[in-house]
Amino acid sequence: MSGVLVILEDRGGRISRLSWEAAAAARILGAQRGVTAAVVGAQTEALAAEACGQGFARVVRVEHALLAPYTADGFALALEQLIRAESPDYVVFPHSYQVRDYAPALACRFGQVLISDVVAIGEGPVFTRQLMQGRFNASYRHTASGPCFVSVQAGAFRAEPADLPAAAPESFAPALDAAQIRTRPGEPFRSSAQTVDLAAAQRIVSIGRGIREAANIPLVEELARALDAELAASRPICDSGWLPIERQVGSSGHTVSPRLYVAVGISGAIQHLVGMKGSQCIVAINKDPDAPIFEVADYGIAGDLFEVVPALIAAVKAGKA
Amino acid sequence: MKIIVAIKQVPERDAPVRIDPAGTWIEESSLQFALNESDAYALEEALQLKEKHGGEVAVVSAGPERVGSTIREALAKGADRAVHILCDDLHSRDALGVARLLAAAIKPEQPDLVLSGLQSEDLGLGQTGVIVAELLGLPHATLILNVEKTETGVKVKRELEEGWFQSVELPLPAALSIQSGGNKLRYATLMGIKRAKTKEVRILTAAELGADSAPVVRMERIALPTKQKSTQMLDGSPKEAAAALLEKLKFEARVL
Ligand SMILES: Cc1cc2nc3c(=O)[nH]c(=O)nc-3n(C[C@H](O)[C@H](O)[C@H](O)COP(=O)(O)OP(=O)(O)OC[C@H]3O[C@@H](n4cnc5c(N)ncnc54)[C@H](O)[C@@H]3O)c2cc1C
Ligand SMILES: Nc1ncnc2c1ncn2[C@@H]1O[C@H](COP(=O)(O)O)[C@@H](O)[C@H]1O
Numbered sequence A: 001m002s003g004v005l006v007i008l009e010d011r012g013g014r015i016s017r018l019s020w021e022a023a024a025a026a027r028i029l030g031a032q033r034g035v036t037a038a039v040v041g042a043q044t045e046a047l048a049a050e051a052c053g054q055g056f057a058r059v060v061r062v063e064h065a066l067l068a069p070y071t072a073d074g075f076a077l078a079l080e081q082l083i084r085a086e087s088p089d090y091v092v093f094p095h096s097y098q099v100r101d102y103a104p105a106l107a108c109r110f111g112q113v114l115i116s117d118v119v120a121i122g123e124g125p126v127f128t129r130q131l132m133q134g135r136f137n138a139s140y141r142h143t144a145s146g147p148c149f150v151s152v153q154a155g156a157f158r159a160e161p162a163d164l165p166a167a168a169p170e171s172f173a174p175a176l177d178a179a180q181i182r183t184r185p186g187e188p189f190r191s192s193a194q195t196v197d198l199a200a201a202q203r204i205v206s207i208g209r210g211i212r213e214a215a216n217i218p219l220v221e222e223l224a225r226a227l228d229a230e231l232a233a234s235r236p237i238c239d240s241g242w243l244p245i246e247r248q249v250g251s252s253g254h255t256v257s258p259r260l261y262v263a264v265g266i267s268g269a270i271q272h273l274v275g276m277k278g279s280q281c282i283v284a285i286n287k288d289p290d291a292p293i294f295e296v297a298d299y300g301i302a303g304d305l306f307e308v309v310p311a312l313i314a315a316v317k318a319g320k321a
Numbered sequence B: 001m002k003i004i005v006a007i008k009q010v011p012e013r014d015a016p017v018r019i020d021p022a023g024t025w026i027e028e029s030s031l032q033f034a035l036n037e038s039d040a041y042a043l044e045e046a047l048q049l050k051e052k053h054g055g056e057v058a059v060v061s062a063g064p065e066r067v068g069s070t071i072r073e074a075l076a077k078g079a080d081r082a083v084h085i086l087c088d089d090l091h092s093r094d095a096l097g098v099a100r101l102l103a104a105a106i107k108p109e110q111p112d113l114v115l116s117g118l119q120s121e122d123l124g125l126g127q128t129g130v131i132v133a134e135l136l137g138l139p140h141a142t143l144i145l146n147v148e149k150t151e152t153g154v155k156v157k158r159e160l161e162e163g164w165f166q167s168v169e170l171p172l173p174a175a176l177s178i179q180s181g182g183n184k185l186r187y188a189t190l191m192g193i194k195r196a197k198t199k200e201v202r203i204l205t206a207a208e209l210g211a212d213s214a215p216v217v218r219m220e221r222i223a224l225p226t227k228q229k230s231t232q233m234l235d236g237s238p239k240e241a242a243a244a245l246l247e248k249l250k251f252e253a254r255v256l
Helices: A016-027 A044-052 A072-086 A097-109 A214-226 A235-239 A270-276 A303-318 B037-053 B066-075 B095-109 B128-137 B190-196 B238-250
Strands: A004-008 A036-039 A057-064 A090-094 A116-122 A124-131 A136-142 A147-153 A170-172 A203-209 A230-233 A260-264 A281-286 A301-302 B002-006 B009-011 B032-035 B054-065 B080-085 B113-117 B138-150 B153-159 B164-173 B174-180 B201-205 B218-224
Touching: A004 A016, A004 A072, A016 A090, A016 A116, A036 A044, A036 A072, A044 B153, A044 B238, A057 A072, A057 A090, A072 A170, A072 B032, A072 B138, A097 A116, A097 A147, A097 B095, A097 B138, A116 A136, A136 A214, A203 B190, A214 A230, A214 A260, A214 A303, A281 A303, A281 B238, A301 B238, A303 B238, B002 B037, B002 B095, B002 B128, B009 B066, B032 B037, B032 B066, B037 B054, B037 B095, B037 B113, B037 B138, B037 B174, B054 B066, B054 B095, B066 B080, B066 B153, B066 B190, B066 B201, B080 B095, B095 B128, B113 B128, B128 B138, B128 B174, B138 B164, B153 B174, B164 B174, B164 B218
Parallel strands: A004 A036, A004 A090, A036 A057, A057 A170, A090 A147, A116 A147, A203 A230, A203 A260, A260 A281, A281 A301, B002 B054, B002 B113, B054 B080, B080 B201, B113 B174, B138 B174
Antiparallel strands: A116 A124, A124 A136, A136 B218, B009 B032, B138 B153, B153 B164
16 A cells, blocks of 8 residues: 555544544655554444544454454454555554554564654654653654554644545454464453542642652642642552552543642653643642653742742641631 | 563663763763663562562563663562673664564573563663563563463453553463552562672673664654743742742632
8 A cells, every 4th residue: 555554442432532643643644645544343333434534545444353352462463464465654553551562563573663652753754752751852763664653642643633525444354363362351440449539629739759758748738738629649659559549640540630730749751741731720849940740831840849838838828817 | 480570770760861962862971770660560570479489580681781780689689590681782772673682582591471661761662571572472461560370371460541450361471561550669688689699690792692683763863852831930939939829820820
């Protein structure tokens, strides 16, 4: 085909939002030749219908009974066959947990490397991805022949709803054998009971590793109380067991959009940002003026939280008195 | 069970990292280095499996001489022995290039389980472990928080997005990429540190492993991200900054 193939992902029966962002990135790469979209699963009719009319040159249903539930073996085998049949120049994925589970192995079968978690695509094409947890950007080029595999980071490309005449979906039936699928996945489950509803909170004060130890948490708790806010945290705080996982904000925790989000001692790694950048007003307190969290903050204080937080508590209390 | 853990040495988390003058890598000379976070969890999982089921834990790390200190740390925590793949050109290799080195060193060991961290804190490629699995022809699973041995293989707890999990069963041998947070990490004891000095560290070179290949993806340049949002920075003493912030929140953002 020599064009661009984008793999759209199923999220509870619908195409995931991140897939539309991947499609937008694919359009940058395939401006001239058009983009082919693939949906993968045991029953892809509804997904294909959703993809049709979204401006793709073609929509391909990669369907086989062994493609549900998701397994890395099944997806890698099926897409390997599709890519060999289509010979695209680029294969674009959303950088989801599912994709990071199988796409590196898939690329490897072609002697290629997935350019993962891309945040921008420039002339060349030059792909930008983050290094050192968002502190730097690095530009990458694909220097080999053969398909170039790219996954895109959440929130980096703007999904544009297209309203174009629908192409009828095509079918691709991969040859799969049950013996080739070596892993046995179980049903998804949620572990902890939910006692706080962070998603509904109007104000959130969130703490990160800058707090240093569990014994310091009450300080920030006091600020949360003074602001009438819920307490939340970055992942390492919950990993350490200092706060329950139900208070974790980010890609593997909750997505929140309060009116006020105060990030205290949080660096601003992308997995945290995706969970809170929809907040109306973001305040960051961090001793490192170059911390990536300032990139999304409306107001910032570059300082030691152990000095700034007590001052804030005092100021809030004084304001109330 | 024979377990191999791939560990990477990365700049210490709070280290003031600067871009080198050529703009192609970071200044390494004045940096402190540490064990990559998810690799520490991979090592912990391996040590706990060994404590329960017996066997051996070996660590493998590719990198320059300085990597030796991180290898010693893993040995001090309880790994039995180590393989150090000595190479000075780590950051000019792509993920496949690094994975080929690791796979070539791991293959003759014929381990039951190959563990890696989910993602390195410096490059953040999030894929080296998966490629190693592919090169070794092993079934794999990623984002793993916990590993249990079963009659036929292992049963693992895998993290899904937004607070969901699933369990996955795999036959052995298998490869797993371990996510942070599944266990409590141990510290090296004084005794452990002493013992580490006597443990075997095998040094292999990239040339010996015959795993060289031209990169298919090249990192060309590193830069500071361009600012997109204009954050209002509130200066002054903590007291002044706090007062200014409250003013802004009340009267400008109107969120208080
Ligand atoms: C697949 C995957 C999923 C993930 N999911 C999530 C998720 O859901 N949520 C999440 O949060 N993370 C998640 N992470 C982890 C994420 O990548 C980061 O590691 C994490 O968000 C960092 O947390 P932090 O900002 O608290 O810690 P650090 O990155 O260590 O940052 C600490 C910050 O505190 C500052 N600081 C230190 N001392 C002080 C002081 N005295 N005063 C003021 N500031 C100070 C430092 O300058 C630094 O910026 C995930 C990672 C992966 C790979
Ligand atoms: N140079 C290396 N030496 C040993 N293990 C490595 C090396 N690079 C990556 N790894 C392993 O692969 C994992 C994922 O790294 P990455 O693909 O760079 O995000 C790390 O957490 C390590 O377990």
